[in-house]
Amino acid sequence: MSGFNAKADLLSATLDYHQGHFSKAKQEFLQLAQLGNPDAIYNIAVMYLHGQGVEKNTAQAYAWFSLAADFGLIDARDTAMLIAKQTQNRQPLDDAYDALLKQLSFQWYSEQLKPELTMTPIDDAAIVRDYMVEPKYPEHAYKNGIEGWVWLEFDIDESGAVTDITIIDSNPEKTFDKAIINAVKRWHYQANKDNLPHYNRSLIYHFTTYKGKQYAQSFKSQQRQYNEKITDLIDAAEQGNAIVQYYIANWLSSDEYNATRLLKYHWQQSNASDELLLKSATNGYANSQYRIGANLLRGEYGKVEREKGLNWVLLAAQNGFAQAQYRLGRELLDKKYLDYAPNKAMKWLTAAAEQGLFSAKRELAKLLFSLDNADMPAVNRALESALADDPTHPALLLIQAKIITQKDPRAAKRIAQKALKEAKSRLWYTGNIDTFIASLP
Structure with a gap:
């Protein structure tokens, strides 16, 4: 059992709250609330109720307690009902709740993020x-x-x-x-x-x-x-x-x-x-966000839910998780889907490559080379970076061979044959390399 480092999560936000750092705590609670964290939503309600870090506001407290109740917190429902009972004019309470629902609601969370954890994983019989x-x-x-x-x-x-x-x-x-x-x-x-x-x-x-x-x-x-x-x-x-x-x-x-x-x-x-x-x-942990996203993308919770899966992967990518950045880039390059977006894919692959992730470096080199009117200096930089990690990677050697085909077909053939030899030694697919070699004079 090893130790764990603290991170900005419900625990650290709660510690800030108890230490009187209300402004920082509220900001952290708000970030977690956007992820559908019911405890964070409840704590924001408490801060409005007591005027901690914010101006005391019964209507806002009612709105946030009601939202926490929507997410399943029974104590929050009881507190919201108590506030309503003690308030003569309920209209400001309802108005505040309605306004909050336009920013965040359980319905939105259910549609955009919520996985159905009780469902049986689909059987991926295709592979x-x-x-x-x-x-x-x-x-x-x-x-x-x-x-x-x-x-x-x-x-x-x-x-x-x-x-x-x-x-x-x-x-x-x-x-x-x-x-x-x-x-x-x-x-x-x-x-x-x-x-x-x-x-x-x-x-x-x-x-x-x-x-x-x-x-x-x-x-x-x-x-x-x-x-x-x-x-x-x-x-x-x-x-x-x-x-x-x-x-x-x-x-x-x-x-x-x-x-x-x-x-x-x-x-x-x-x-x-x-x-x-x-x-x-x-609670904001990128590893978990990516895992949830990957699970949704492969049907771990009963069915493939691409939109929800990509939403979680995006959250992890925005948190700086390199594997999520790479995965998002790869998914956005899939032409089978309406969310195909090569420019966005380039952005995320670049971000992951800059963190040193080899798979992102490899994919970035392939993408840059595949573009019409490819920026060859950029292609060569990406290729050089990827080859530094795996100097004999068959796919990278094939790109290298293709780049110099016009200028030096003999050298291109030598590099392609090296790629072929390496692919065979790794027991990888050789069809695309074979096709390229066959096309050479």
Whole structure:
């Protein structure tokens, strides 16, 4: 169990409130309210009721309490009813509530962001894994009883091979990364041509020491060791620490952790993992916002909801999360959808590339090269940056070959053959490279 850094979330906003930093607290609560955070909405109502950081305003307090009630807070409904009962003229109260609903409402949240967490994930039968290698549990981690998880995304090319694996997050950091990469790069998928290539296949892989009797024995010893830490984590999550909520959501998504068994004494509902992930997302944590968005895009909550998914991915991208910026750029390049917007895609791919994300660098180079009247200095800069991370990447070498075709066809062929050799060594699709080589004189 590792420590967590505080971030601007419900907990930090509440601390600012209790320390009398009302202006800062209100600003933080307002940001969280826009994400549909009911506790933040309730706290804004309290500030208007008592005149904390704002001018005391009963009508605004009523409006915000009523909105919090719309989001399911029973205490807020009771307080709003009490204010209405003690007010002779209700019209200002109703006017304030109606005005607030034009800015933020539960209906808007339901239509634009709210995932249906109780729904069964759709079965993605279009893409089926037909070869798998289990990751090898790192010996030092196993001997020391270290458990953890890795969240990664990867692409699947036209042949069904896994390409360009990206580790998004892991816990403990870097403990299991190499093991999962070595396994996943050997996986293979089967699908028809309409479904390949496939981008941003997402996976959370759990490394647990669950082994029958050994599990029962280790659980007894770990229960004593974990109890105090688990209690602290539960308290932090309940108080609104978005990062802790995110990590607990990840632990709860597998039944095989010793820690999970302890956590489930507190969070007993079957979809506790999803509920906590959503709490973390509405609490402003970009990792959780991106995960919710990615889940919506692939139908994790019963059906594919592209608009909601992109809204969450956009929130994470605006929070500076590089993987979300890249994903948004990729999605906006898909011509199947009405939201196709290459200029916006360029903006987000550039933002992610500037943060050093290889997949964004690769995609940016491909996009710049594909444009009519391509800006060749810009293409070369993007290509150079991407090749610095992976000097033998087949797709990048192919672009390099295409750039010099007119000027030096022999050199272009040499580079293309190098790309072909590398693609074969990685067991990747070679069709586009073969076609290019065949077109050369």
